[in-house]
Amino acid sequence: MLLNHRAKPRTDSGSVRTAVGAVEDPELHRGLAELGMLRDVEVDRKGRARIEIALTTSACPLRESLREAVTNAATAAGAAAVDVVFSTMSERERMELAGHIRGEKPRGLAERTRVYAVASGKGGVGKSSVTANLAVALARSGQRVGVLDADVWGYSIPHLFGVRRNPIALNGFMLPVEAHGVRLMSVGFFVEDTEPVVWRGPMLHKALEQFLVDVHWDDLDVLLLDLPPGTGDVALSLLELVPQAALLAVTTPQPAAQTVAARVGRMARDQRMPIAGVVENMSSLVCGSCGAATSLFGSGGGQRLAEELDVPLLTQVPLDAAMREAGDAGIPVVARDPDAPSAAAVAKLAAELPVVRRGLAGIPLPLSVV
Numbered sequence: 001m002l003l004n005h006r007a008k009p010r011t012d013s014g015s016v017r018t019a020v021g022a023v024e025d026p027e028l029h030r031g032l033a034e035l036g037m038l039r040d041v042e043v044d045r046k047g048r049a050r051i052e053i054a055l056t057t058s059a060c061p062l063r064e065s066l067r068e069a070v071t072n073a074a075t076a077a078g079a080a081a082v083d084v085v086f087s088t089m090s091e092r093e094r095m096e097l098a099g100h101i102r103g104e105k106p107r108g109l110a111e112r113t114r115v116y117a118v119a120s121g122k123g124g125v126g127k128s129s130v131t132a133n134l135a136v137a138l139a140r141s142g143q144r145v146g147v148l149d150a151d152v153w154g155y156s157i158p159h160l161f162g163v164r165r166n167p168i169a170l171n172g173f174m175l176p177v178e179a180h181g182v183r184l185m186s187v188g189f190f191v192e193d194t195e196p197v198v199w200r201g202p203m204l205h206k207a208l209e210q211f212l213v214d215v216h217w218d219d220l221d222v223l224l225l226d227l228p229p230g231t232g233d234v235a236l237s238l239l240e241l242v243p244q245a246a247l248l249a250v251t252t253p254q255p256a257a258q259t260v261a262a263r264v265g266r267m268a269r270d271q272r273m274p275i276a277g278v279v280e281n282m283s284s285l286v287c288g289s290c291g292a293a294t295s296l297f298g299s300g301g302g303q304r305l306a307e308e309l310d311v312p313l314l315t316q317v318p319l320d321a322a323m324r325e326a327g328d329a330g331i332p333v334v335a336r337d338p339d340a341p342s343a344a345a346v347a348k349l350a351a352e353l354p355v356v357r358r359g360l361a362g363i364p365l366p367l368s369v370v
């Protein structure tokens with residue numbers, strides 16, 4: 001009697017399909033099968049898999065990271081070799097996908113999202129660096145975090161996160177760009193670095209509104225708003241658009257910085273915006289070899305501002321070359337060098353960030369009755 005000794009296939013198309021279907025799209029945060037992005041899956045007798053993935057756009061910037069995730073999932077399911085081929089969704093399929101996403105959850109911000117407006121009296125005190133690092137630290141603690149770069153003239157969030165690409169647009173809404181586990185939206189994604197951006201009042205308000213409403217933030221735990229320095233139109237527009245926001249005031253220890261930061265604090269008070277606390281940045285310079293601390297910008301500014309506003313001084317971030325280098329490299333220091341003194345100070349801020357809610361009594365809400 002002849003026995004069939006042919007080896008059993010290592011896997012089959014059903015197992016590979018199940019494994020790959022569960023791979024999450026990096027920006028839509030749903031499985032590829034659910035999103036209708038997983039098309040043909042063929043596995044030959046030798047266990048070689050050919051997998052077709054339909055992208056939302058042919059210029060999808062996440063093509064390579066998807067290829068890697070799909071290959072890993074198929075390999076884990078037993079495929080001996082994996083060939084990932086990409087196609088592009090038709091307009092109709094994109095509309096269906098948009099409807100599916102929109103139908104599940106409302107666009108814009110979820111009601112439960114905690115919003116912090118990070119503000120400073122003047123430029124250059126490290127407001128954007130604090131925002132970027134706080135966001136990464138919160139994301140690393142397991143929270144869903146977004147950053148809206150509302151510093152519309154001096155946007156630096158794309159640079160600090162090392163990303164610059166157009167967000168994917170899906171029939172009437174945009175997906176935030178994701179980096180280091182944080183969802184980002186910035187004017188900087190739409191313009192060339194050297195291009196001047198000119199805003200006129202109503203246009204500015206409209207753009208901020210779009211960034212809040214037409215972006216699929218998708219049920220964030222925390223949204224950080226990186227405000228332009230000072231007390232200008234952007235701050236006022238955002239207060240109107242996001243009435244639940246709380247202020248996080250960033251200052252250096254210098255008396256001059258503290259005085260102008262106090263103005264921002266008073267503006268918040270006038271608008272009945274709660275103040276979560278004060279962050280003192282560039283506090284002291286710690287010598288790498290001997291550990292001695294030098295107060296380059298003086299001392300006590302953060303504490304005085306906290307007392308003046310009657311809120312806690314949440315953390316003191318030292319002047320740290322690691323923070324500057326990380327910013328220049330486009331990798332926030334919390335991710336690049338978590339043991340650096342500046343990273344530790346921001347991690348403390350993330351761990352102790354107070355939850356504050358504004359009492360909405362007596363405040364006109366941007367709602368209309370239909």
Ligand SMILES: Nc1ncnc2c1ncn2[C@@H]1O[C@H](COP(=O)(O)OP(=O)(O)OP(=O)(O)O)[C@@H](O)[C@H]1O
Nearest residue numbers: 123124125126127128129282318319320323324327
């Ligand atoms: N704690 C720190 N130690 C060392 N360098 C820092 C620190 N904080 C910020 N910097 C550096 O200072 C510069 C200004 O920081 P950043 O852009 O975050 O300030 P900003 O207040 O947001 O400025 P602007 O409002 O003008 O955009 C950057 O080069 C940044 O890397």
